[in-house]
Amino acid sequence: MPDLNFEIASVEVPAFAATPTLIFKLRIDNAIEQENIHTVILRCQIQLNVTHRRYNREEQAKLLEIFGEPERWGQTLHPFLWTHASAIVPQFSGHITVDLSVPCTYDFEVVSTKYFNALGNGEIPLLFLFSGTIFYEGKAGEGETGQLQVAQISWSKEATFRLPVEVWQTMIAQYYPNSAWLRLHKDVFDQLYAYKARQGLPTWDDVLTKLLQANNEAVQP
Numbered sequence: 001m002p003d004l005n006f007e008i009a010s011v012e013v014p015a016f017a018a019t020p021t022l023i024f025k026l027r028i029d030n031a032i033e034q035e036n037i038h039t040v041i042l043r044c045q046i047q048l049n050v051t052h053r054r055y056n057r058e059e060q061a062k063l064l065e066i067f068g069e070p071e072r073w074g075q076t077l078h079p080f081l082w083t084h085a086s087a088i089v090p091q092f093s094g095h096i097t098v099d100l101s102v103p104c105t106y107d108f109e110v111v112s113t114k115y116f117n118a119l120g121n122g123e124i125p126l127l128f129l130f131s132g133t134i135f136y137e138g139k140a141g142e143g144e145t146g147q148l149q150v151a152q153i154s155w156s157k158e159a160t161f162r163l164p165v166e167v168w169q170t171m172i173a174q175y176y177p178n179s180a181w182l183r184l185h186k187d188v189f190d191q192l193y194a195y196k197a198r199q200g201l202p203t204w205d206d207v208l209t210k211l212l213q214a215n216n217e218a219v220q221p
Contacts, residue, residue, distance in 0.1 A: 008161035
C-alpha cells in the first residue's frame, strides 16, 4: 500500500492568471519507490498557523479587529482556516513535484485578507493538511500486471511552509496596484453616491477623505 509524504518546496506568483493566485510546488514521495501510482485525487486544507511568528506593535494594532488587545492574545490567538485547494496528481513512481494552485481573495470581509494585510514583513506560517484517494498498481505474480487498487491518504499527512510576506504583497500589487476594495450594502453606497454628487467630489478617495476630516481623523497623504 502506498505511503505518501508531502513537502512544500517553494512558492511562486504566476505571470498570468485570471485572479490572484499562488502556486505552491508540492513534492510527493512514496515510501515504496518501485510502486506504480496511477493517479492521486488530492485535497488540502491550508491553515494559518498564527502562533508561530512574532508581531511588532504596528502589526498588533492592525490585528486588533481579529484577535483583540495583545494582552488577551494568550486566549484569542489560535490557528485558523485560510482556504482549501485540490490537485490531480499524474502517474509516477518514487516521487513527483506538482503545482498546488491556491486562488486568493482580496475581500476585506474575509479574515485571512485582514491578517495578510496587517503584516509588514517576515513570513506567514502555513500548515497544509492532506487527504484524498490514491489509485495504484497492486502486487501481481511473475509475468502478470497488478490490479488497480484504491487507498486513502492518511489523515495524519501534513506539511509546513513559511510563506514570505513579500510574496503575498507582490501578488496583490500585481492585481490591485496601490488599491484596496470594500464591499458595501447598496443603500450605504447610494447614500455615499448622493453625498459625492452634492459635494462635487471627483473621486471616492476624496469622499472618504472629506468624511474622515469631518470626524477629525488624521488622513495620510
